[in-house]
Amino acid sequence: MSNITVCARFRPLNSREKQNDNNSVCIRCRDSETFIFKDEKDEESVFSFDRVFYEQSEQADVYQFLALPMVRDVVDGYNGTIITYGQTGAGKTYSMEGSGILECGEQKKGLLPRIVEGIFDSLNSSDEKKTYSINLSMVEIYMEKVRDLFDLSKVNIQIKESKSRGIFLPGVTEITVLDPVEALQNLSKGIANRTVGETQMNMASSRSHCIYIFTIQQEFSRDKRTRFGKLILVDLAGSEKVEKTGAEGRVLDEAKTINKSLSALGNVINSLTCGLQGKTSHIPYRDSKLTRILQDALGGNARTALLCCCSPSAFNASESLSTLRFGARAKHIKSSPRLNYSEEKSDTSSSAASLFDDESSARILTKLREKFNVEDVKFLEELFIQEGILFDLSSVEEESDIDDLTLQMISLLQAAMEKLTATVDELKRENSILRAKVDASMDSLFHNGAENSSIFQNMISAMSNAAEFKYPAVFNFGDSNSDTGDLAAGLGFQVAPPNGQDYFKIPSGRFCDGRLIVDFLMDAMDLPFLNAYLDSLGLPNFRKGCNFAAAAATILPATSSSLCPFSFGVQVSQFLRFKARALELTAKGRKFDKYVPDENVFEKGLYMFDIGQNDLAGAFYSKTLDQILASIPTILLELEKGIKNLYDQGARYFWIHNTGPLGCLPQNIAKFGTDASKLDELGCVSSHNQAAKTFNLQLHALCTKLQGQYPDSNVTYVDIFSIKSNLIANFSRYGFEQPIMACCGFGGPPLNYDSRVSCGETKTFNGTTITAQACNDSSEYISWDGIHYTETANQYVASQILTGKYSDPPFSDKMPFLLKLKF
Numbered sequence: 001m002s003n004i005t006v007c008a009r010f011r012p013l014n015s016r017e018k019q020n021d022n023n024s025v026c027i028r029c030r031d032s033e034t035f036i037f038k039d040e041k042d043e044e045s046v047f048s049f050d051r052v053f054y055e056q057s058e059q060a061d062v063y064q065f066l067a068l069p070m071v072r073d074v075v076d077g078y079n080g081t082i083i084t085y086g087q088t089g090a091g092k093t094y095s096m097e098g099s100g101i102l103e104c105g106e107q108k109k110g111l112l113p114r115i116v117e118g119i120f121d122s123l124n125s126s127d128e129k130k131t132y133s134i135n136l137s138m139v140e141i142y143m144e145k146v147r148d149l150f151d152l153s154k155v156n157i158q159i160k161e162s163k164s165r166g167i168f169l170p171g172v173t174e175i176t177v178l179d180p181v182e183a184l185q186n187l188s189k190g191i192a193n194r195t196v197g198e199t200q201m202n203m204a205s206s207r208s209h210c211i212y213i214f215t216i217q218q219e220f221s222r223d224k225r226t227r228f229g230k231l232i233l234v235d236l237a238g239s240e241k242v243e244k245t246g247a248e249g250r251v252l253d254e255a256k257t258i259n260k261s262l263s264a265l266g267n268v269i270n271s272l273t274c275g276l277q278g279k280t281s282h283i284p285y286r287d288s289k290l291t292r293i294l295q296d297a298l299g300g301n302a303r304t305a306l307l308c309c310c311s312p313s314a315f316n317a318s319e320s321l322s323t324l325r326f327g328a329r330a331k332h333i334k335s336s337p338r339l340n341y342s343e344e345k346s347d348t349s350s351s352a353a354s355l356f357d358d359e360s361s362a363r364i365l366t367k368l369r370e371k372f373n374v375e376d377v378k379f380l381e382e383l384f385i386q387e388g389i390l391f392d393l394s395s396v397e398e399e400s401d402i403d404d405l406t407l408q409m410i411s412l413l414q415a416a417m418e419k420l421t422a423t424v425d426e427l428k429r430e431n432s433i434l435r436a437k438v439d440a441s442m443d444s445l446f447h448n449g450a451e452n453s454s455i456f457q458n459m460i461s462a463m464s465n466a467a468e469f470k471y472p473a474v475f476n477f478g479d480s481n482s483d484t485g486d487l488a489a490g491l492g493f494q495v496a497p498p499n500g501q502d503y504f505k506i507p508s509g510r511f512c513d514g515r516l517i518v519d520f521l522m523d524a525m526d527l528p529f530l531n532a533y534l535d536s537l538g539l540p541n542f543r544k545g546c547n548f549a550a551a552a553a554t555i556l557p558a559t560s561s562s563l564c565p566f567s568f569g570v571q572v573s574q575f576l577r578f579k580a581r582a583l584e585l586t587a588k589g590r591k592f593d594k595y596v597p598d599e600n601v602f603e604k605g606l607y608m609f610d611i612g613q614n615d616l617a618g619a620f621y622s623k624t625l626d627q628i629l630a631s632i633p634t635i636l637l638e639l640e641k642g643i644k645n646l647y648d649q650g651a652r653y654f655w656i657h658n659t660g661p662l663g664c665l666p667q668n669i670a671k672f673g674t675d676a677s678k679l680d681e682l683g684c685v686s687s688h689n690q691a692a693k694t695f696n697l698q699l700h701a702l703c704t705k706l707q708g709q710y711p712d713s714n715v716t717y718v719d720i721f722s723i724k725s726n727l728i729a730n731f732s733r734y735g736f737e738q739p740i741m742a743c744c745g746f747g748g749p750p751l752n753y754d755s756r757v758s759c760g761e762t763k764t765f766n767g768t769t770i771t772a773q774a775c776n777d778s779s780e781y782i783s784w785d786g787i788h789y790t791e792t793a794n795q796y797v798a799s800q801i802l803t804g805k806y807s808d809p810p811f812s813d814k815m816p817f818l819l820k821l822k823f
């Protein structure tokens, strides 16, 4: 990004100014960059520009400072634009052309002839081997029409934009010039045509913006790549106050059009320089032909220099001041020039079919070509392009329209954002007022005796507890997913100790290489890990709750073939016994306080459930899918019975996990997924997952029903199925390498699961000894042993539960302020 170069130039006082105004001037030089300006009211202001050219400055100085660096850049392949701006008679044309293109002497030569020489000098001075061509075009904008000064018949040239060429003028005459003399002769003709035009069209002198375009194309033998730089010189029509000139009729119309296009130029500059930092605003390039042609020069792909021409006379102070202010503002424009490369040479001799998008036009032109001579048809094409009847294919990639739309869209979105922010602020304010009102009403209700209503109290604390996920104790019911040693203690066997974790007593009795979901949830509540109800070793402390979950437990009552006798109903009975015993003990005196929960904790504690997986998975060994689906209501009836029992005993906070995607467990895939047609896109057994989904739907309905039945309770349903399915489907995103295969097992990929040996076991079959060993890094695996999840996977699941997004009712709106994620 670079700022544009802005210079001011003051011409000498002319004879009229000397005579009429007594040599009085409005500027006082400070240095080559700064001067003091005195306005009509004699008020002084300081102006600074990149360079100030005072009355005695030479044409060569202006060229050296303003144009020469630009010429070098253009020859290097950048775009450049030089604009002369100022009041009529301020010296724009003198600066640009000098006192004549061809005949004036060295001293008075303007920028144009010097630039022509500079371009050829630069091209020829380089040692690098290359071929180059210089093309010249000249147009003027008069009354908002672009006229070709090398071919006066082209009176309305269109302005187009393409990705590769930027802004361009389709059909404009381009003259290839081979040396400075040829270039100057052509420029001189163009300038003469301007005068011819003035006479033909009854134009007032200097009432048009004159634009010179040099296109330099170079092909380097080094890499055969073509660079092209475009230099645009703009001699603007004079800015002036209409009323001061007393113009009328056509001259007045011209003045108005000029002022319109100059004020469009001012608007573009304002938009470019007033836009808030970092915000994109609409730049009205399309408001005039002038600004559209200068689009690249103003904030686009070009280096730009502006020469503000002024009269130093006090009589013209007001016009000069406005010119200087214009320059000062333009100084802030930033442009982003870049090297222009084209990989392939454009084929200017391409056929009508390739030039035009419109197929019918191409067909007509092809037929015309057969009948008429090629030149006539070419002429016809050009006329059509000028009149906008046909479009050059390259102009089809009009990007500005899209840009404009995008900008409009951005500002609409910004406005919508602002409105939304205001609404959010307003809602926040209303919310805090409402909260204050609720608090005040609560206080008054309590003081008016409402505290006697236990239902009312419970409802209030249920609401607040659910939001905070903070409870004094947890009573957990479930299977191996949350068994913290119950089955092992109850049946007197040992589960292989976890690998090196020191946060459990050994053995932990957990079916995992570390912590379970329930462990992570306890952690989040700042509570200790739950002791198993049946684990009497080590003087267990049950003050913060008790875990009745037992591996292999089912909701339905155990049968003689069940692995685990502690089904849900038994677990609930155990709880009742536990509670009765705890109350008995606390009634005996305070010495038991530190081992068992007190009465109020049974009411305030959280009752967690994670059970049902074994009812479904076990059923697949003897039942069809339909039979299993049909049995779900019976299973859930048993669950409902147990929950109601607990409610009757004073439980009020229920936290119910649904069941996970059973079909993705290696144990079930090994047994029921040997036929690939039984597997879904994740490689999981479809029927098992279907059973799990149906179970979950009905479990969810049961939770809703219970909540309705017990308005003083708080029932939360947690969608473990979605969390686990998402984890398996997107395992690598969460840092896992194995979505299905077990870490601890036997058999190797794809499942590393053998039902004959469980994790840690060694067995001999037909003289061969096999061991189910743990993998090196269990954190790469989701499945620990083919049935249970690894600690890392459990941690992920717990973290998702605690986002509050997977529960009904959700509590994500309370996150992350009230929940501590502490793992």
Ligand SMILES: Nc1ncnc2c1ncn2[C@@H]1O[C@H](COP(=O)(O)OP(=O)(O)OP(=O)(O)O)[C@@H](O)[C@H]1O
Pocket: 010, 011, 012, 014, 086, 087, 088, 089, 090, 091, 092, 093, 094, 095, 099, 205, 206, 236, 237, 238, 239, 309
């Ligand atoms: N630096 C200068 N030194 C000597 N004479 C100058 C200088 N600048 C301008 N002049 C003279 O002042 C007169 C007006 O200048 P010029 O035609 O360049 O103004 P202009 O800004 O192009 O006006 P317009 O907008 O009407 O085209 C001319 O006669 C020109 O020769």
